Amino acid sequence: KSRFGGSAGHFAGQAMATGGALSSKLSADLVSRASRAGGPWLAELAEQGLLCGELAPLRRLSWAYLFGLISGDSQDEWAEALETQRKRYADLVDEYKRQTNVKTLDPNVCNPLARTPENPYNKMHESEELLKEIWKDVERTFPEVELLNNAESRKMLQRILFHWCRAANPAKAASDSYRQGMNELAAVALAACKSGEYAEESWENSQSIGQRLCGRQHTEADAFLLYNRLMELGLRSMFMPSFSPVARGPAQRSPVGELPRASRAAAPGEASGPASAILARCAFIFDTIVRAADGALHKQLRSLDIEPQVFLLRWLRLLFSREYSLEETLHLWDGLFHDAFLPAVDAPFKYPTGGAEAVWLEAAGCAERLPLLDYMAAAFLRSMRGDLAGLDQTECLRRLLASRPAISTTALLSAARKLRQCPRPEASDESGDASSGRGSVTPATGASPA
DSSP states (O other): OOTTSSOTTOOOSSOOOTTTTTTOOBOHHHHHHHHHHOHHHHHHHHHTTOOSGGGGGGHHHHHHHHTTSOOSSSHHHHHHHHHHHHHHHHHHHHHHHHHHOGGGSOTTTSOTTOOOTTOHHHHHHHHHHHHHHHHHHHTTSSTTOTTTSSHHHHHHHHHHHHHHHHHHSOOSSHHHHSOTTHHHHHHHHHHHHHTTOBSOOSSTTTTSHHHHHHOGGGHHHHHHHHHHHHIIIIIHHHTSOOOOOSOOOSOOOOBTBOOOOSSOOOOTTOOOOOSSHHHHHHHHIIIIIIHHHOHHHHHHHHHTTOOTHHHHHHHHHHTTTTTSOHHHHHHHHHHHHHHHHSOOOOOSEEOOOTTOOHHHHHHHHHHHHSTTHHHHHHHHHHHTHHHHTTOOHHHHHHHHHSSOOSSOHHHHHHHHHHHHHOOSOOTTTOOGGGGGGSSOOOOTTOOEEO
């Protein structure tokens, strides 16, 4: 049994209402039901895959509860918690307005011709470059989704990313502050908020509990709060560039930003290692989890000289939002976030942390915040096992990078949980070299069974 009385890990079918989940709105009746049942009920809906159909608008509140944005037993407590946290976003917006209002600034300092480092025009130029960099991706984010492909939603998404980058990931260069792929994560958070807007809009209802919780006027701030919490769950580190002392040529834009090098250059007498936390995580998933669960598949991809970050990087950074439709992604994230909300479970494998490099420690910390994600990536790879059999390197890469999942979101969540619980195959489960994943695992990463 789950903590909330449901069947742990059970999802009631695929639980997806085609086309309806993103068009419905939060009704007064749903707000009342959520208030009576409380936060644990919202968490249980996510656990059991029931945030679909008429219950889909509750996802906004469910994620807020799972992320710790709301707590307590009453609607008023929820509303007060959200109002307090929304002020942070309002302060960021107000601060930017003050910094760019040249009429209120000292003309001796704020002068477009002045070359002093404290000249506000320098910061204004940096902000303009950041807005342009973000817009390149925003204008092509989920173009097929009506909820997000309009001008209002796109400007909202641009502002969310812009203020988050300035506050949480500041950098001189716009391409270092914002990185491609962040737009898709923020867009999913925005979609969850827009589809959870309170439907009863009138002057009489302007101060109703539904408006205070999920009013349309709060959508942008709430999407910012959800996105910020998501990035705090280990995602921010997944976008950090690789360390490499070697000079590189002009950066090339890939589908998910820079493709990290496999390892950094080693100093004399030092063993080479992963150049970033995301590379360490890719190596751990592939050389530890996949190797233990499916030795034949691991051996096949290694024999073809396919580096795991080539396909794992996108899955880890974007949480499979490229692999599934938006509605399927929302359903997948429900299960992923609920798993992170539960008390930590002992994973069968541990990242090497004792005396390990900083990137390994960072990778381990990121994995702990979304503990099911590593096993989800391994399960997703294993779901393609039949498609990959007998392919050469080019064909394998084409299949691995194709946004064509071989497994439903419900089945993926179930497979990931099962893999975490029992990562080693039974004798009858695999063929060929699967037995190489049994017994003591001594992968290239240095990780070992718990």
